[in-house]
Amino acid sequence: MFSIAMIAVLITMVMALARALMGPSVYDRILAVNTFGTAAILFIAVLGFLMGRPEFLDIALVYALINFIGTIAVLKFFKYGNLGYSDEDSEGENA
Amino acid sequence: MSLLLEILSWIFIVSGSFFCVTAGLGLLRLPDFFSRTHAGGVMDSLGVGLLFVAMALQAPGYLVIIKLVFIYIFVLLTGPAAIHALTRAAVHSGEIPLLPNEPDHSEDTSSKP
Numbered sequence: 001m002f003s004i005a006m007i008a009v010l011i012t013m014v015m016a017l018a019r020a021l022m023g024p025s026v027y028d029r030i031l032a033v034n035t036f037g038t039a040a041i042l043f044i045a046v047l048g049f050l051m052g053r054p055e056f057l058d059i060a061l062v063y064a065l066i067n068f069i070g071t072i073a074v075l076k077f078f079k080y081g082n083l084g085y086s087d088e089d090s091e092g093e094n095a
Numbered sequence: 096m097s098l099l100l101e102i103l104s105w106i107f108i109v110s111g112s113f114f115c116v117t118a119g120l121g122l123l124r125l126p127d128f129f130s131r132t133h134a135g136g137v138m139d140s141l142g143v144g145l146l147f148v149a150m151a152l153q154a155p156g157y158l159v160i161i162k163l164v165f166i167y168i169f170v171l172l173t174g175p176a177a178i179h180a181l182t183r184a185a186v187h188s189g190e191i192p193l194l195p196n197e198p199d200h201s202e203d204t205s206s207k208p
Binding site: 013060 | 105109120143146147153154190
């Protein structure tokens with residue numbers, strides 16, 4: 001039953017990876033990596049149910065946290081060129 | 096009761112898989128960055144949501160359902176936030192949306208089919 005969901009998630013991961021490799025702008029690549037991370041959360045959860053061990057959901061939860069922080073960190077690094085940038089230097093500027 | 100759970104799980108799995116593949120296809124085929132963010136949103140809301148409902152129907156205990164609900168709430172909170180930050184950064188850096196009455200921009204912003 002869950003093998004169909006696994007195949008669909010794998011197809012989605014391949015498509016997101018293709019967009020990440022050939023994206024024209026850097027934002028297309030970040031969006032594709034974000035979608036790939038969501039597909040990886042689904043992959044880990046479905047894999048746990050497929051192997052009869054739903055404890056894999058803990059790993060999926062940690063991966064969801066890392067995915068969000070990774071996307072925001074890459075955006076900040078791309079904007080400022082430095083992850084240690086503090087927001088006090090530019091009050092009126094929106095990130 | 097068990098047969099009903101099986102049928103409901105199949106319905107949710109097939110529809111969730113459909114929305115996952117749709118999101119991937121939209122990510123590949125949509126012409127413009129701002130329309131591709133829509134495909135990312137489909138993956139965050141419907142793909143994850145329907146597949147997690149199917150998993151909750153097949154879950155062996157309440158703890159698994161609680162974990163699934165937590166992951167889904169977290170994805171629902173952070174997915175739109177990440178995509179909004181991404182779109183805002185793209186607008187700031189001068190990415191141009193593909194408008195229907197400006198065919199001049201369609202050459203440089205559209206992707207290769």
